[in-house]
Amino acid sequence: MNLLIMGKPGAGKGTQAKKLLEHYKLTHISTGDIYREEMKNNSKIGIEAKKYISQGNLVPDDMTNEIVKKVLSTHKYPNGFMLDGYPRTDAQADALDATLNDLGIKLTAVINVDVRDDVLLHRMAGRRVCSNCGHPYHVDYHPPKVKGICDFCGGHLVQRPDDLEDAVMNRLNIYNEKTRPLLQHYQKQGLLRIIDGGKTSDEVFNDIVSKLGE
Template identity: 40%
Template sequence: MKLVLLGPPGSGKGTQAKRLAEKYGIPHVSSGDILRASLREEGCLDRETREIVRSGRLVPDRIAVGIVKKRLGEEDCGKGFILDGFPRTLPQAESLNGFLQESDIAIDRVLYLELSEEEAVKRLSGRRTCPRCGATFHLVFNQPRTLGLCDQCGAQLSQREDDKEMTVRE
């Protein structure tokens, strides 16, 4: 099974992708997660790209496309994958389409998850993430046992720049 989940930030792409990946035993591929994980590894991203990721802005298409192509080319994606939130731009879609055709990979379904702006603000402004292990919590819907601390590793939780209300409304 090869699925693409699209939709605005906060629509549940990541949540649903994780559930589907677990159920079907296939990888969940998220360009955002790959980039954020690369921030934690020294030397994986150049200085400019690190600043773009930290600020919550979109990375240049060539970088996003490159990391997704690399990930989809890994052995575990051969039996299927859930592609979460990619492509986000027309050039990304065109590049992905070319890669899929060259690699003889057919996407089974593309799902678009709709969400109002107000609901997106509500969901995202309360989201908190662990910079160490990547765990996600919410101030209303999924609170950590100890306010502000990750249940899994004990690190201080933070709010991503792209989860702040002003950024969500842009």
């Protein structure tokens, strides 16, 4: 099973990806995780990517296309894979189609977790992450026991630059302008499965599995 999961920033696709990866035993290919790791290691790619990500902008297509092609070419996904955070533009979708075709791989389905913009703004602006261990929190939905302090390691909680309100609005505007048209791209291919992301996490997961089957 080869899946692609889509959704606006903060729609909960990361949470659903984690559950689906476990359920179907898939390999996770997340461009966000790849870039965060590169930025943490201060690599050449990481330094370049940070210029864009810290402003809530997309990393240039050619950089991202090359990273995904490199990962897919390894064929290290025995039960299939899940692409998360890619593609985000028409050009990336075309590049992915070409890569999959070259490698003889077919997508099983494209999941779109759909949530309203105003709900997402509240979700994302309240997110916090431990600066030490990386554990995630939310000021309303999942607050720490002591304000600003991680429950697990005592590290200080910070707000990621791309979760600041201006960056969130910028990311949503970019999504609506550049990524939303991809839904039509995959609808034409008969791959799109639209899921209501406004429900609870478990309900969203059950809806996805019911549409995908076993």
